[in-house]
């Protein structure tokens with residue numbers, strides 16, 4: 405079952421089409437990674453889901469309801485973004501108090517625990533927090549909200565590697581203990597890959613991939629060997645990237661059978677998830693990629 409559905413959603417800002425006829429479902433109780441290049445439309449989609457803006461065309465439903473300025477839905481949603489607009493004069497404690505009022509499932513004990521974990525000072529005003537500390541505050545709110553729909557739009561900006569790891573570990577712990585629907589928009593794909601059940605890749609406002617993370621990993625591999633063998637093997641496959649050196653070729657292909665490639669005397673290498681997504685976002689000029697959503701979903 406999907407917690408969030410979009411049907412034929414278009415979002416325009418004047419001449420800019422930020423989302424172009426997007427139809428998509430975000431599975432309930434899954435962590436979905438929302439990825440794509442700068443300007444792909446990720447934040448626009450998340451703002452719609454968080455009820456912060458309305459669609460130009462189409463319909464969006466969050467837990468079955470239209471989210472825009474809908475208080476009933478918004479009590480079930482916690483959205484934390486990179487540029488969280490906490491009032492500068494508020495103390496950490498005051499911001500947490502405000503969040504508690506907005507989030508009916510707020511877990512005070514968890515919030516206290518996380519404030520200590522991220523070494524936030526309760527009386528410090530937001531204006532005096534470092535960028536990473538502000539992100540920590542956003543992370544505390546996202547986790548302690550226990551919101552059935554939790555939206556994370558690059559929530560870690562400025563967090564150091566240790567703090568990011570603490571955040572990922574706690575997110576996983578919390579989701580395992582009490583399942584919730586999470587959408588996590590990120591450019592640090594390999595760093596969060598282990599968290600993700602599902603992936604949605606946007607490209608210029610369109611969905612070009614919508615599939616379980618494991619399927620995405622297996623869908624694209626690198627095959628290398630003598631050029632004639634590689635050419636024969638990859639003749640019918642979509643080639644996403646290619647490098648030739650002398651008589652040796654290396655191609656990134658979608659839909660390869662590792663077994664058949666090995667039987668042809670070729671070397672098959674699995675790619676890091678980030679490389680798979682980069683390959684899908686930047687197709688080889690000679691072989692345009694058709695949307696994988698149709699294949700994978």
Ligand SMILES: Nc1ncnc2c1ncn2[C@@H]1O[C@H](COP(=O)(O)OP(=O)(O)OP(=O)(O)O)[C@@H](O)[C@H]1O
Nearest residue numbers: 417420421422440441442443444445446447448449
């Ligand atoms: N308020 C706005 N007014 C005008 N154009 C906008 C507005 N918000 C977004 N856009 C445009 O919509 C497109 C999608 O932007 P969006 O912020 O959703 O991308 P993104 O995928 O989140 O990018 P990034 O990874 O850089 O954060 C971009 O072309 C952007 O310039």
